[in-house]
Amino acid sequence: MASVTFEQVTKRFDDFVAVNNLNLEIEDGEFLVFVGPSGCGKTTSLRLLAGLESITAGQICIGDRPVNHLSPKDRDIAMVFQSYALYPHMSVYENMAFSLQLQGIKKGEIRKRVQGAAAQLGIEKLLHRKPKELSGGQRQRVAVGRAIVRKPAVFLMDEPLSNLDAKLRVQARKEISKLHQDLNTTFVYVTHDQVEAMTMGDRIAVMKDGILQQVDSPSNLYNHPSNMFVAGFIGSPAMNFFEVEQAISNGKPSLKLAENLISIPDYLPQFMVDGGVTFKDRPLTLGIRPEDIYHPQYLPADIVTIAIKATVNLLEMMGNELIVYLETANQIEFVARFDPRATVKQGEAxxxxxxxxxxxxxxxxMETVLM
Incomplete structure (x- = not known):
């Protein structure tokens, strides 16, 4: 087991900066997930750690050892690729044993490790098969098993579930999370799927345009995003955003959203009311998550609310929830997540x-959070 440290790591491809001054400490035994849209730098960061790409500037350490100039085989890591990268002419056993053979490990030890990993993953009966005879979920297990047998200090996984169907992805998420608990080894995982990130990671590193936006626990990312990008990326459906203006209602500072006045004196940042940067000096955006918008029939107790009049444009019944797309008379659109028992019709006000x-x-x- 080992910790991982990125120290001012930058990667350039000619004039394009794929990773920009990344500073990140991953604790020993932690499950850290890189998440973000395509082109954000998450996979490049993983490849830099694996040694598959060279670093332009900065340093990466595994444990106390700098690994910038070490080849991938000398870094004590094992990687599971998106494509699984299994050798088609080899059996499952041979695929899992191959890296151990290259290390010169004795046949008895190789057999013990391969059979142990196969039992752990439930693929003992597949060891004689070739990859073409396996389903997508079985290939994914073989790729993970090939990594397990190496007993690395760090597991690296690059979108390993993206080729699976929805049901298998849920099952595989559970299996990988359980595997992390059983092995108690450092996992660094890359995905574009924020559901995977939220359900699997001890901490999540959110990236955009090669820059680390925020690294935190799933709960803190959801409840305390540091900027608009993180707020909009974490959560599905995404947070609603609205341009608002300063107003005064009954002598108190408020936010004006079309014809609606939203009083927020208890939550207004102090610097916005006494001197310095004033409320009206900055353009403001208001955000609210769909799950914090309620149908009147199913309002929880002790919640302070404001009523917004809107028309239902579209409904999506998901079984356990009702996703409702609404629009105000001023053509302000937003999404709400209602209790599925709510009686709602398209076109209803x-x-x-x-x-x-x-x-x-x-x-x-600035897209920074103020409140």
Whole structure:
């Protein structure tokens, strides 16, 4: 087992900066997930750690050992690729044993490790088969098993579930999370799927345009995003954003959203009310998550709300929830997640209720969170 440290790591491809000054410490035994949209630098960061790409600037350490100039085979890592990268002419046993043979490990020890990993993954009966005879889920297990037998200090996984169907992805997520608990080894995992990130990671590193935006626990990323990008990326459906203006309601500072006034004196940042940067000096964006918008029939107790009148444009019944797309008379569109028992019809006008204690306020230009 080992920790992983990125120290001011930068990777350039000619004039393109794929990873920009990445500083990140991954603890020994931690499950760290890199997440972000395509081209954000998450896979490049993993490849830099694996030694599959050279670093332009900075340093990567595994444990206390700098590994910049070490080849992949000398870094004590094992990687599971998106394509699984199994040798088609070899059996499952041979695929899992191959790296151990290259290390000169004795046949008895190789057999013990391969059979142990196969039993752990439930693929003992597949050891004689070739990859073409396996399903996608079975190939994924073989690729993971090939990594397990090496007993590396760090496991690296690059979107290993993206080729699986929805049901298998859920099952494989559980299996990989259990595997991490059993092995108690450092896992570094890359995905574009924020559901995978939220359900699997001890911490999540959110990236955009090669820059680390925030690294935190799933709960803190969801409840305390540091900027608009993180707030909009974490959560599905995504957070609703609205341009708002300063207003005064009954002598108190408020936010004006079309014809609606939202009073927020208890949550207004102090610097915005006494001197310095004033409320009206900055363009503001208001955010609220779909799950914090309620149908009047199913409002939880003790929630302070504001009513917003809107028309239902579209409904998506998901079984355990009802996703509702709404639009106000001023053509402001937003999404709500209702209790599935709510009686809602397309074209219906509703006074939906927003939880004012769950509002977010952002500086529109800087995209930083203010509230």
């Amino acid at each position: 509703l006074n939906v209720l927003w939880d004012v204690n769950r509002l977010y306020l952002f500086d529109r230009e």
